[in-house]
Amino acid sequence: MASKTTFPGPPEKTTPPRRWSRGKEGAPRSKQETRQHLAKSLGDTAREARRREGLTQADVAERIGVATEVYGRLERGLLMPSVPTLRRLCVTLRLAADALLALGPAEPPAWARAEPPPEQEPPQLRRLLRHLRKLNPEQLRALSNVAATLRRQE
Incomplete structure (x- = not known):
């Protein structure tokens, strides 16, 4: 009589252990x-x-x-x-x-503990620079003329 060959069935599905941090109550997150x-x-x-x-x-x-x-x-x-x-x-x-x-x-x-350079720009100037970067060359030229006029009035 021939012996029956049995094959193992599919492996049982096991849930891997959770390795996530724990919540307030100690339950895995x-x-x-x-x-x-x-x-x-x-x-x-x-x-x-x-x-x-x-x-x-x-x-x-x-x-x-x-x-x-x-x-x-x-x-x-x-x-x-x-x-x-x-x-x-x-x-x-x-x-x-x-x-x-x-x-x-x-x-x-x-490397970051050193004080920032003293010439750090004030927030108003940084905001203005952000706006200036969005202008086209013609708008920049016009604004430059306005700035030059304002400086002469001082």
């Missing part, structure tokens, strides 16, 4: 909850660093190459930046990526 928590933490840290640097949201948005509205969503914890944007954000805010990602202390890294 879902990926969605972890992502939301990280985005909120990143936004809060970015806002604090931006204020420490004396910058507006528009200033930071311009320096990292995103729209002001997009940066606002990032600070509110509604958006996670891409890796290149995160790097530009760290440089602009003079903050280590570890601090933005809540992996380390929130103090600035050694």
Whole structure:
């Protein structure tokens, strides 16, 4: 009599252990909850660093190459930046990526602890420069004439 060959059935579906951070009650967080928590933490840290640097949201948005509205969503914890944007954000805010990602202390890294140059532009001038960059050459020429006239009146 021939012996029957049996094959094992499909492997049992097992849920892998959760490796996500824990919530307030110690229960594991879902990926969605972890992502939301990280985005909120990143936004809060970015806002604090931006204020420490004396910058507006528009200033930071311009320096990292995103729209002001997009940066606002990032600070509110509604958006996670891409890796290149995160790097530009760290440089602009003079903050280590570890601090933005809540992996380390929130103090600035050694390279960013030096005081900013004293010739840092006031917010009104930065705002004006943002508007000027959007003008066409003819508009710039006209505005330059107005500025020259205003200087002569002093």
